[in-house]
Amino acid sequence: MNRFIEAHDLTKTYSRGAEQITALNNVSFAVDKGDIVSVVGASGSGKTTLVNVLGCLDNPSSGTLMINHKVIFGEGKLLSEPALTKIRRATFGYVFQKFFLIPTLSVKENILLPSVFQPDHTPDDESLYQLMDMLGIARRENHLPSQLSGGEMQRVAIARALIHKPEVLIADEPTGNLDSKRSNEIKDLLLRLNQENGITVIIVTHNPDIAKIGNKTLELVDGKLMG
Amino acid sequence: MNIFQVSSKNLLRRKLRTFFTVFGIMLSTWVLVTLLGFNKGYEQSLSNSIDGMGFQIVLTAKGCPYEAATLMLKGGTGLRYMPEDLVRDVASRPEVLQATAMLMHAEFDPNKGENGGTTVFLGVDPKTYPSMKPYLQFKQGAWFADDAKDEIVLGYEAAELEQREVGDLMILPGSEVEYKVVGILSRTGTQDDGMIYLPLTATQKVFKKEGELTMLGIRLKPSVDQNAFEESLYQLPDVQVVSMAQVKNTIMSLVSSAKAIVMSIAFIAFLIAMFGVLNTVLMSVFERFQEIGILKSMGALPKDIFKMILIETTLLCAIGGLFGIVIAYGFSGLSEAAIRYFLPFAPTGSLIIIDTFIVVFSFISITLIGLIGGIYPAWRASHIRPLDSIRSE
Numbered sequence: 001m002n003r004f005i006e007a008h009d010l011t012k013t014y015s016r017g018a019e020q021i022t023a024l025n026n027v028s029f030a031v032d033k034g035d036i037v038s039v040v041g042a043s044g045s046g047k048t049t050l051v052n053v054l055g056c057l058d059n060p061s062s063g064t065l066m067i068n069h070k071v072i073f074g075e076g077k078l079l080s081e082p083a084l085t086k087i088r089r090a091t092f093g094y095v096f097q098k099f100f101l102i103p104t105l106s107v108k109e110n111i112l113l114p115s116v117f118q119p120d121h122t123p124d125d126e127s128l129y130q131l132m133d134m135l136g137i138a139r140r141e142n143h144l145p146s147q148l149s150g151g152e153m154q155r156v157a158i159a160r161a162l163i164h165k166p167e168v169l170i171a172d173e174p175t176g177n178l179d180s181k182r183s184n185e186i187k188d189l190l191l192r193l194n195q196e197n198g199i200t201v202i203i204v205t206h207n208p209d210i211a212k213i214g215n216k217t218l219e220l221v222d223g224k225l226m227g
Numbered sequence: 228m229n230i231f232q233v234s235s236k237n238l239l240r241r242k243l244r245t246f247f248t249v250f251g252i253m254l255s256t257w258v259l260v261t262l263l264g265f266n267k268g269y270e271q272s273l274s275n276s277i278d279g280m281g282f283q284i285v286l287t288a289k290g291c292p293y294e295a296a297t298l299m300l301k302g303g304t305g306l307r308y309m310p311e312d313l314v315r316d317v318a319s320r321p322e323v324l325q326a327t328a329m330l331m332h333a334e335f336d337p338n339k340g341e342n343g344g345t346t347v348f349l350g351v352d353p354k355t356y357p358s359m360k361p362y363l364q365f366k367q368g369a370w371f372a373d374d375a376k377d378e379i380v381l382g383y384e385a386a387e388l389e390q391r392e393v394g395d396l397m398i399l400p401g402s403e404v405e406y407k408v409v410g411i412l413s414r415t416g417t418q419d420d421g422m423i424y425l426p427l428t429a430t431q432k433v434f435k436k437e438g439e440l441t442m443l444g445i446r447l448k449p450s451v452d453q454n455a456f457e458e459s460l461y462q463l464p465d466v467q468v469v470s471m472a473q474v475k476n477t478i479m480s481l482v483s484s485a486k487a488i489v490m491s492i493a494f495i496a497f498l499i500a501m502f503g504v505l506n507t508v509l510m511s512v513f514e515r516f517q518e519i520g521i522l523k524s525m526g527a528l529p530k531d532i533f534k535m536i537l538i539e540t541t542l543l544c545a546i547g548g549l550f551g552i553v554i555a556y557g558f559s560g561l562s563e564a565a566i567r568y569f570l571p572f573a574p575t576g577s578l579i580i581i582d583t584f585i586v587v588f589s590f591i592s593i594t595l596i597g598l599i600g601g602i603y604p605a606w607r608a609s610h611i612r613p614l615d616s617i618r619s620e
Contacts, residue, residue, distance in 0.1 A: 117522070
């Protein structure tokens with residue numbers, strides 16, 4: 001087993017007025033390289049908080065998070081926003097329910113957007129077209145997002161998340177805005193990315209069909225991990 | 228693809244809003260360039276007009292110095308007179324390089340215009356006056372002969388008003404002699420345009436001012452101390468010494484006050500541009516709150532976002548500034564005509580001078596002001612936390 005992410009007693013609390021909310025309550029688990037992890041649970045159970053902490057978008061209140069055997073949080077360590085950004089750049093790609101494509105940029109330009117901020121990771125043309133081919137959007141490279149279907153837009157968002165070759169793809173409700181046909185396409189795509197490219201996928205979903213593709217499932221209830 | 232391309236394409240997102248912002252900056256730049264050009268042009272033209280009068284010192288009968296200045300610039304009424312002997316004595320002093328005596332007479336003509344008007348006659352010495360006023364050019368004819376008695380020269384506007392051509396005959400008020408028009412001056416844009424010039428001796432005779440003069444224009448030899456010479460003139464009884472340097476300084480100090488007002492207007496134009504940009508870019512940042520957060524989640528650092536927003540602001544200002552400069556340059560003739568229409572006195576020459584310095588200064592200033600206006604939105608954008616934008620989803 002090749003451990004990639006290790007979480008020990010992750011807890012996240014925040015205040016809402018006078019009320020103290022515990023979004024994650026002593027959550028511990030491990031993710032290996034090449035895993036597909038489905039994160040499931042009811043609304044407000046802490047799924048998004050968990051992937052935000054795993055994806056270095058947020059600091060936990062306590063507990064330890066190790067990525068690739070390095071302590072990212074814990075042992076008194078809290079990272080600044082720029083430091084979190086550097087870890088995100090190197091390790092993660094994100095896909096959200098909304099596609100967040102820039103409407104004035106073409107498909108190709110949207111995919112290349114992360115490399116604007118990481119010029120060292122600018123892909124060569126061959127890898128770019130290979131990725132677009134794999135996602136079935138190569139013929140749409142010069143189209144604007146407004147000319148694409150919802151499924152195509154999500155494929156572009158996935159391509160954008162993968163362009164800098166991250167080790168982990170975090171997909172938070174990636175099919176939430178799509179009909180069942182498009183949802184299945186995205187599900188198959190995530191599966192292929194995992195199987196053919198060895199990308200670790202962490203997917204937050206309400207959809208049981210999508211959750212089934214995971215070889216691991218993390219079910220959260222009121223911030224606690226079940227099972 | 229680079230950050231500049233991303234920023235420039237962001238501006239195309241709300242084309243109408245971008246257009247109006249650029250339009251606002253363009254208007255501000257237009258105002259700024261025109262005002263700066265006017266400051267420069269008006270001051271330069273006024274200075275040239277005063278320098279071009281050909282006199283260093285004007286000797287007049289004692290009175291209000293401002294009246295004396297008005298006399299020189301616009302022609303005057305209620306004139307005072309000096310004895311001719313005294314004037315001739317000053318003119319013959321060794322310090323004097325050139326001098327010309329003048330007799331001005333103003334006559335109210337009830338038939339002039341709708342409500343009547345004053346016709347100004349200037350008796351000049353044809354031997355000395357033309358050489359001290361070299362900028363006076365003729366549209367038709369020439370100056371009267373040295374010994375002429377019944378010849379006149381008309382200023383451009385006077386000729387138009389009287390509807391006279393060279394060779395026509397005119398009868399002056401109080402005289403039965405017919406005067407022949409021998410020359411009509413080209414337009415100068417000064418008080419000279421409305422003047423009717425006569426030989427000095429004839430003027431004294433017609434208007435019954437024998438032995439009296441209104442002014443003596445003097446130019447000194449280069450080696451002479453002007454202040455000392457002026458001091459010696461102050462010793463003369465009942466005369467007023469007007470130094471053109473003094474007149475120039477007085478007018479220029481009045482112009483400086485006007486310049487301060489003009490610069491205040493330019494500053495307001497600056498502020499309008501700045502707040503216009505601030506408003507537009509801030510709105511754009513708020514609209515893209517989620518998107519900016521997502522950019523940060525995919526690796527954009529705060530400085531990248533700050534740079535992206537500042538590039539957008541700079542582009543807005545640079546494009547607006549360039550258009551503003553082009554419009555200001557293209558419409559400078561129209562602006563000048565409008566200024567001439569509203570100003571009671573405008574000197575000859577170009578009133579709006581847009582030179583390279585003004586163009587570069589305005590472009591840099593408007594871009595800098597826009598940049599300052601963009602700092603706050605850029606700072607707000609750079610501090611958006613990706614987590615907040617995801618939560619707001």
